[in-house]
Amino acid sequence: MAEKKKAGSKKMEVKKEAPVKQEAKKQAAPAPKQAPAKAAPTTGSKEQPRIGVFICHCGTNIAGSLDITAVQDYAKTLPNVAYVDNYKYVCSMPGQEVIMKAIREQKLTGTVVAACSPRLHEPTFRTATKEGGLNPFRFEMANIREQNSWVHMHDREGATAKAKDAVRIAVAKASLLQDLFPKTVPVEHAALVVGAGVAGMQAALDLSAAGIKTYLVESKPTIGGKMSQLDKTFPTLDCSQCILTPKMVDVGRSPNIELMTYSEVEAVEGYIGNFDVTIRKKAHGVLTMAEADARGIVGGGCNGCGDCEAPCPVIKPNDFEMGMKPRKAIYISHPQVVPLLYTIDFDSCIKCGLCITACGEKKAIDLEQKDELVKIKVGTAVLAIGYDLFPIEKKTEWGYKKFENVVTSLEFERLICASGPTSGHLVRPSDGETPKRVAFVLCAGSRDNTGIGKPYCSRFCCMYSLKHAHQIYEKIPGVQSYLFYMDIRSFGKMYEEFYYRIQDEGAKFIRGRVANILEDPVTKNLHVYTDDTLLNRPVDMEVDLVVLAAAVQPSEDTNRTRKLFGVSCSMDGWLLEAHPKLNPCGTTTAGVFLAGACQGPKDIPDAVASAEGAASAASIPIHKGEVELEPYFAMCIEEKCAGCGMCVNLCPYSALALVEKDGRTVMEVTEAKCKGCGTCGGFCPGGAIWMNHFATPQIVAQIDAFLLGGEQ
């Protein structure tokens, strides 16, 4: 452990900025065509542009809503257009062949494809352009599907006119496009996983098994996440802890995983392949054996014996048990924690020092410990920051936190769990009696458009409520369960069969969303009001215990963490994937991937599957050893640069700096860091910044082409 730590920290200290730039320059050198562009980035080459325009039918997607022939005839009249063609599917192999053939035979200098969104097929057509013999960046796309035929489906004339505009604008830009050459940067042979729930653990295990040094950062003192709080898992009914703890132990033992619990990501800098991440290791107050060793305390450090816990006079609710069990100010959440290391809750510790006495010769406790900032360098990162329960007390009609015997599903998990506060005996919180009638309220806060709940389906509540019903039948003889549901969504493998099984065990399903719950003030029993929609009868059912299958929402820290990594979120706060179907683990930030429920509600199988996907995706750039960056970076036209430095402060990616060149102060771009956002180029008062592929003359030409309506 000590050796591993040292090796890790050594790497952390090395600042690896220089090789990136060197590499970039090496790349640039053998590309002779770039030199003129760099020297005089004005309006590109002197040759007369010859542009080929290719109009795609996309079956009837485009051809069904606009007049392809009219657009084609129009395109022929545009300046610089040397060749126009159309094809049923330009993205198909024969369609691409049309482009390649035209480039060769017509000696084109640029291509325009009028088809779908560049998000779909820009790479395809770039490749075709390259294989035809041109630089791939001599290609421009006109979107006449998503932004045209699909939205103007019933306006053929208007759509055709708009397509003509789009083609004209694209041709104007294509005429001025220049050759560009992507840079490659080396990728650090290490990965970061944020969040050590089941998804984060799986991602870290996969990455480490692939031979990648993996930093696993978890904000809680122990790994395991929500899954470690569950009693059993559907539909197999295996004990959650029993299947999770082997993984936790693996994580703790894997030599490639550097586990950083009770830690948070503080800052992220850099880009794919070279993220510089600052981690805040919160003060545990307790030394690991390795830390003790480093301080010269031989044979010391926390071994998890628990001697410190007994004398501690401070009692606090244990979050792991949903506050239903006490813990001390020095604590472990549960007996199977990994790492087995006590933590001092400094918010409640009174620093009496009794624990230090109890710890004795091990000298593991340091009440003066401070937070520590650690810098690491990684190539890629996986976010697995999970979910939280929606604060269901906000739906006041169900009386959570108002009526004692209304509990959430996570509280139910602890109450039914053998290692929970009641040793697995399900009791009513009001009187400790065993409930005989239990109501499960499904869609509690989910599928709710009122603005107080969540509009989405939380996906796993149906299944765990079925499992809860099973668990009470297993443990309480003569018990009756009622599941108040709108739809039972048993969508997964063996899930419908599980539904069948639970119904067979005697669970009663009442199709009606619970309207409200009232408490009998004497017995503390609850009256559940709903409409049995299938019987068409209002229901007032008296039960002993109500379990709310509360909606889930992104975890508390999601917003802060996602901003650090530049990851977007959807309207409901879940982290946004690059493409919901075709790139479900990636994000719009290269090198950052998503795993598990931070992306949207996921049950355990889905979370683990997505974690394996994310780990695989995150390992690809690392194994490749280098990544290609889009050559859209800014360039400084040094003769025009006044060295004012305003752009340096504006750059959101810290890619710019002022340097001395030939006795003048000029700006210099670190190309690998630049994302081509254009902030500097748009601002520069001297017009000294040239944005590759989005250069001022190119954009002005587009605007002119649009405003002049082709009348040049």
Place this chain on the structure above:
Amino acid sequence: MARVKGYPEALEKKLRDQRYYREDSNPEFLPKVKGISRTIAHMCYQCGTCTGSCPSAPRSTYRIRHFMRRAVLGLENEALTDPDLWLCTTCYSCTDRCPRDIAPTDVIMAMRNLAFKRDIVPVNFLKTVQAIYSSGHGVPNNDVNRAARERLGLTRDPPTTHMYPEYVKGIQKILDHYKLKANADRIVKEREG
């Protein structure tokens, strides 16, 4: 109709109900209801929260969820001729709790509007109209009330048209503008002779 010849009328009616989606449904009904109620009546997913919240439902045959369903399917005749339409107390509990953020109460009010246009309205509602026309109150003050008010230290009549009868004329003007009184009188006369 030959198929059900000889069956009692009630059965014939029941069988007719099964074909709602072909013959009985009026595609204009839902847009009309939405236009008047200004709520997204078509978004109902029949969860039953409205009926479960309804203070009228456990005491009557009134099922607001049914009216929502009829709105979605355009069952105009069925909705407007159902006497239960008039059992809503407009307490707005369903509107408070509807997870789809629909206002079922307003749907009911819209349907009552449409029903009144076809003279489908219970006589007691029309008598309320007449009471408002003559006194300005749906439930006019009476001696028991007056005594109770006095005991509470209030004026015998509230500061409404009861205290200021000269304003009744204004109310009458409004009701006359909408021909509410004339229609009420006409329908009551038709029913009661």
